[in-house]
Amino acid sequence: xxxxxxxxxxxxxxxxxxxxxxxxxxxxxxxxxxxxxxxxxxxxxxxxxxxxxxxxxxxxxxxxxxxxxxxxxxxxxxxxxxxxxxxxxxxxxxxxxxxxxxxxxxxxxxxxxxxxxx
Amino acid sequence: xxxxxxxxxxxxxxxxxxxxxxxxxxxxxxxxxxxxxxxxxxxxxxxxxxxxxxxxxxxxxxxxxxxxxxxxxxxxxxxxxxxxxxxxxxxxxxxxxxxxxxxxxxxxxxxx
Numbered sequence: 291x292x293x294x295x296x297x298x299x300x301x302x303x304x305x306x307x308x309x310x311x312x313x314x315x316x317x318x319x320x321x322x323x324x325x326x327x328x329x330x331x332x333x334x335x336x337x338x339x340x341x342x343x344x345x346x347x348x349x350x351x352x353x354x355x356x357x358x359x360x361x362x363x364x365x366x367x368x369x370x371x372x373x374x375x376x377x378x379x380x381x382x383x384x385x386x387x388x389x390x391x392x393x394x395x396x397x398x399x400x401x402x403x404x405x406x407x408x
Numbered sequence: 409x410x411x412x413x414x415x416x417x418x419x420x421x422x423x424x425x426x427x428x429x430x431x432x433x434x435x436x437x438x439x440x441x442x443x444x445x446x447x448x449x450x451x452x453x454x455x456x457x458x459x460x461x462x463x464x465x466x467x468x469x470x471x472x473x474x475x476x477x478x479x480x481x482x483x484x485x486x487x488x489x490x491x492x493x494x495x496x497x498x499x500x501x502x503x504x505x506x507x508x509x510x511x512x513x514x515x516x517x518x519x520x
Contacts, residue, residue, distance in 0.1 A: 326511075331513065332513055333412070333498055333500075333510075333511030333512050333513045333514055334451075334498065334500075334511040335511070336508050336509075336510075339508070380450075380451065382451075393439075393441040393443075393456075393500045393502060393509030393511075394439075394441060394453075394456045394463070394464050394505050395453055395456070395464055395466070396443075396451075396453055397453070398450050398451035398452075399450065400450045401450060401451075
């Protein structure tokens with residue numbers, strides 16, 4: 291079984307400040323991990339993914355995440371927040387038994403709403 | 409290039425009715441995935457179709473079903489609608505299970 295916990299349903303940061311969105315997972319086998327972003331009235335867009343290569347993963351729009359096996363974490367960071375980053379962010383896990391980076395059988399966290407203060 | 413398109417964008421149904429949602433994948437994509445995004449429950453995996461076959465299914469009752477057509481478009485059918493079926497239904501497509509999936513904007517279903 292696999293599960294994802296996102297700490298904080300809402301996170302508020304000032305424009306230009308560091309963004310840190312927390313994600314912890316549990317998985318009985320080595321996981322694949324994903325971060326998706328959802329803008330209002332939009333579908334999900336893949337920000338980045340970890341599929342057992344480098345533990346520090348760089349994604350689009352200046353976001354990155356680090357896979358820490360010992361902490362079972364995959365936190366999302368961005369050095370400097372921009373107003374356009376305001377959105378809902380979802381962490382997801384997928385068992386490596388599925389192989390690859392597709393959307394089959396993803397388990398999502400409940401999401402974190404990122405608010406950017408001017 | 410057109411993205412994943414879903415229709416309709418919104419609909420309202422009465423409890424007990426049946427509904428069909430439609431999804432057109434990105435050209436060249438053969439895998440289609442369906443997810444339910446319900447308030448308080450988050451995103452939950454429903455179904456995966458590839459090359460016309462159902463390949464995997466989430467923990468949903470049999471009244472949730474679907475199919476994939478030869479042109480790789482897909483339908484999601486929900487029978488005997490219940491109030492808790494109210495949700496945003498998202499469709500995604502990928503060229504295969506190993507590659508990134510792209511999501512559509514979803515169909516907002518309200519059951520009254």
